[in-house]
Amino acid sequence: MLVSIYRYNPEKDDAPYMQDYQIELPAGKDLMVLDVLNLLKAKDTTISYRRSCREGVCGSDGMNMSGKNGLACITPVSEAAKNGKLVLRPLPGLPVVRDLVIDMGQFYKQYEKIRPYLINDAPAPAIERLQTPEEREKLDGLYECILCACCSTACPSFWWNPDKFIGPSGLLQAYRFLADSRDTATQDRLGELDDPFSVFRCHGIMNCVSVCPKGLNPTKAIGNIRTMLLQRAT
Amino acid sequence: MVTQITSFGRSGLYDWMMQRVSAIVLSLYTVFIIGYLLLNPDLTYDQWSTLFEATWMRIFSLMVLLSIGMHSWIGLWSISTDYLKATGVRFFFQSLCGLVMFIYIVWGVQVLWGL
Numbered sequence: 001m002l003v004s005i006y007r008y009n010p011e012k013d014d015a016p017y018m019q020d021y022q023i024e025l026p027a028g029k030d031l032m033v034l035d036v037l038n039l040l041k042a043k044d045t046t047i048s049y050r051r052s053c054r055e056g057v058c059g060s061d062g063m064n065m066s067g068k069n070g071l072a073c074i075t076p077v078s079e080a081a082k083n084g085k086l087v088l089r090p091l092p093g094l095p096v097v098r099d100l101v102i103d104m105g106q107f108y109k110q111y112e113k114i115r116p117y118l119i120n121d122a123p124a125p126a127i128e129r130l131q132t133p134e135e136r137e138k139l140d141g142l143y144e145c146i147l148c149a150c151c152s153t154a155c156p157s158f159w160w161n162p163d164k165f166i167g168p169s170g171l172l173q174a175y176r177f178l179a180d181s182r183d184t185a186t187q188d189r190l191g192e193l194d195d196p197f198s199v200f201r202c203h204g205i206m207n208c209v210s211v212c213p214k215g216l217n218p219t220k221a222i223g224n225i226r227t228m229l230l231q232r233a234t
Numbered sequence: 235m236v237t238q239i240t241s242f243g244r245s246g247l248y249d250w251m252m253q254r255v256s257a258i259v260l261s262l263y264t265v266f267i268i269g270y271l272l273l274n275p276d277l278t279y280d281q282w283s284t285l286f287e288a289t290w291m292r293i294f295s296l297m298v299l300l301s302i303g304m305h306s307w308i309g310l311w312s313i314s315t316d317y318l319k320a321t322g323v324r325f326f327f328q329s330l331c332g333l334v335m336f337i338y339i340v341w342g343v344q345v346l347w348g349l
Binding site: 230 | 235236237241244245246247248249250251312315316317
C-alpha cells in the first residue's frame with residue numbers, strides 16, 4: 001500500500017512536503033491507521049505523531065486521513081484509504097509543531113473560555129449534589145467528549161476565527177455545563193456567549209457531526225445554546 | 235465574550251434573529267410577487283401602478299427594502315470578518331457595503347413613493 005505522509009520539521013525544512021512510503025500490510029487483517037503508522041515508524045524513526053491509549057479514549061491521535069478528520073487508532077485502513085492510497089495530514093487549521101503533531105494551544109484556550117467546571121455557590125452538602133435520573137440524562141451525548149479536536153479543526157468557522165469562535169468542541173462542553181442541574185452560573189455563562197462570534201459563527205454545516213469519533217452532535221448542542229439565549233432575551 | 239462594534243446589533247443573538255426574520259419577510263415578498271405575476275398574466279401598467287399605490291403594499295415593500303439592507307449587512311459583515319484579515323481592507327469593505335445599502339434604501343423609497 002502507498003502511504004503519503006505530511007512531513008515538516010521546522011528546524012530543518014523550509015516548507016512542508018508530502019513523503020510517500022510503500023508498505024506491505026499483513027494479509028487477512030484490516031489494520032487501524034495507527035498500526036500502519038507504527039509499522040512505518042519502525043522503518044523511519046523520524047516520523048512524528050501523537051498516540052497514547054490506542055483505543056479511541058485519550059484523543060491523542062486525531063489526524064486528517066485521506067481528507068477526513070478522525071482518530072487513527074480506531075479508523076480501519078480499509079475505511080481511510082482511497083484507491084489503494086492512504087494520505088495522512090495533521091488536523092487542519094492549527095499550527096504544525098512537526099509532521100502530524102499540531103499545537104493545540106488555541107483549541108484549549110477556547111475550551112478554557114467556557115469555564116469547563118461546575119460552578120455552584122451554595123455550600124457543598126455533606127455527601128454529594130444529587131440529581132434525578134432525568135437531570136442526569138440531559139448530560140448524555142455531552143460529557144463523552146474526549147477533546148481530540150477532530151470537530152473544531154473540521155470547522156471552517158474555526159479555521160477563519162480560531163481566536164473568537166469557541167468551536168464545536170468547546171460549545172458542546174459549554175452546553176454540558178449549561179444543561180447541568182447542579183450548575184448555578186447559567187445566566188453568567190449565557191451572557192459570555194451572546195456575541196456575534198462565540199456561538200453565532202456556527203452556520204450549521206455539521207462537519208463536526210460528520211467527523212466526531214465518539215458519535216456526538218455538537219450542532220444540536222449549539223442549537224440548544226441558541227434556544228437558551230433566545231429564551232433568556234425574549 | 236468577543237466585543238464587536240461593527241456588527242448590526244452588537245449582539246450575536248440579535249443579528250441571528252434579524253437575519254431569520256428578514257429572510258422570512260424576503261421569502262414572503264418573493265412568493266407574493268411571483269404569485270401575483272402568475273395570476274395576472276396580462277398585467278397592465280395601470281394595474282401594477284395601482285398595486286404599488288396601496289398603503290399595505292408600500293408598507294410591505296418598505297419592510298422588504300429594510301430587510302434587504304439588514305440581511306445583506308449581517309451576511310456581508312460575517313463574510314468580511316471571515317475572509318478579510320487586514321483591518322484597513324475590512325473596514326473599507328464594510329464602509330462600502332454600508333454606503334451601497336444606504337443608497338439602495340433611499341433609492342428604493344424614491345421609486346416606491348415616486349418622489
